[in-house]
Amino acid sequence: TKNGHSSTYEIYDEKMHKRELYEAMLIDSIGDALNENQFKLVFQPKYNILGEKPKLSSAEVLIRWQHPDFGDVRPDFFIPLFEENGLIRQLDRYVWREAAKQIRIWRDEFGYTIPVSVNVSRVDIFDLDFLSYLKQIVEENGIETKDLHLEITETAYTDNVDQIVGVVKELQKAGFMVEMDDFGKGYSSFNMLTTLPLDALKLDIGFIKDIAENNKEMNLLDCILKIAKLLNLTVIAEGVENAKQYLLLKNAGCDEIQGYYFSKPLDSGAFESLLQQKAI
Ligand code: C2E
Numbered sequence: 001t002k003n004g005h006s007s008t009y010e011i012y013d014e015k016m017h018k019r020e021l022y023e024a025m026l027i028d029s030i031g032d033a034l035n036e037n038q039f040k041l042v043f044q045p046k047y048n049i050l051g052e053k054p055k056l057s058s059a060e061v062l063i064r065w066q067h068p069d070f071g072d073v074r075p076d077f078f079i080p081l082f083e084e085n086g087l088i089r090q091l092d093r094y095v096w097r098e099a100a101k102q103i104r105i106w107r108d109e110f111g112y113t114i115p116v117s118v119n120v121s122r123v124d125i126f127d128l129d130f131l132s133y134l135k136q137i138v139e140e141n142g143i144e145t146k147d148l149h150l151e152i153t154e155t156a157y158t159d160n161v162d163q164i165v166g167v168v169k170e171l172q173k174a175g176f177m178v179e180m181d182d183f184g185k186g187y188s189s190f191n192m193l194t195t196l197p198l199d200a201l202k203l204d205i206g207f208i209k210d211i212a213e214n215n216k217e218m219n220l221l222d223c224i225l226k227i228a229k230l231l232n233l234t235v236i237a238e239g240v241e242n243a244k245q246y247l248l249l250k251n252a253g254c255d256e257i258q259g260y261y262f263s264k265p266l267d268s269g270a271f272e273s274l275l276q277q278k279a280i
Pocket residue numbers: 044061062063074075076079088092095119120121151153181182205238239240241258259260261265
């Protein structure tokens with residue numbers, strides 16, 4: 001009925017309005033959030049699985065936001081929002097700097113370097129001082145460029161291909177390790193793989209999810225691993241949640257894995273305990 005329709009729209013409008021308000025409030029609070037240290041870094045281990053036993057190889061930094069009014073806000077929600085508004089630059093730079101500090105702290109504490117990877121948004125790459133900022137934080141903390149790995153999400157490579165190729169080449173020349181994040185999630189063009197001087201491919205969780213149940217998925221994964229080997233790329237599988245997936249990946253020659261099966265993202269203290277144990 002006519003009536004039914006209009007009330008549906010009203011509810012819809014109200015919902016939209018609430019979401020917009022919420023987004024506006026989040027955008028408004030990023031300054032305070034940075035000043036008041038509401039953002040926390042967590043570290044998810046990556047394991048090298050080429051040897052007999054899995055070996056802790058590095059960590060990925062993931063951001064967490066504990067908002068005073070809204071509680072935990074998920075990165076999946078606020079990262080795209082901040083990307084739209086350009087606010088991501090400020091936030092990512094904060095994360096990268098903290099990551100560089102942490103690399104130094106752990107090196108001093110343990111006597112060896114545990115490489116850390118940071119996420120790089122599509123938006124960050126086009127900043128004129130992107131590379132110089134990275135070099136600066138590396139220098140400030142007395143670490144090496146090869147210890148800071150950059151995870152650039154797959155979708156980034158689809159816009160402005162020439163410019164991206166230029167940036168990635170410069171990153172590489174400076175010694176940073178570049179990983180393509182979320183490979184296989186979007187329109188990943190295989191062409192990009194040969195055009196870009198990448199160090200590693202991170203296979204999207206969507207790729208891993210069904211390998212244990214579905215032969216086709218497993219065959220596809222096998223092919224990608226073969227291509228990656230030909231191109232001299234390290235392959236990291238993310239979102240590994242069970243033993244079956246782990247063993248399939250290991251047998252297929254995947255280099256590294258990350259996922260809840262081995263470890264959830266940990267706060268710096270918990271990650272340190274892991275380094276102390278050196279159990280795996
Ligand atoms: P991502 O970089 O692809 O990170 C992987 C996401 O999968 C993380 O979600 C991680 O917690 C989650 N994950 C890890 N293992 C498993 C697993 O076994 N199963 C499942 N279901 N999930 C797993 P998170 O922390 O919520 O981050 C989501 C996305 O937000 C990240 O995806 C990344 O694109 C973005 N992000 C996080 N931190 C930052 C940051 O500091 N800067 C930027 N630009 N983006 C960030």
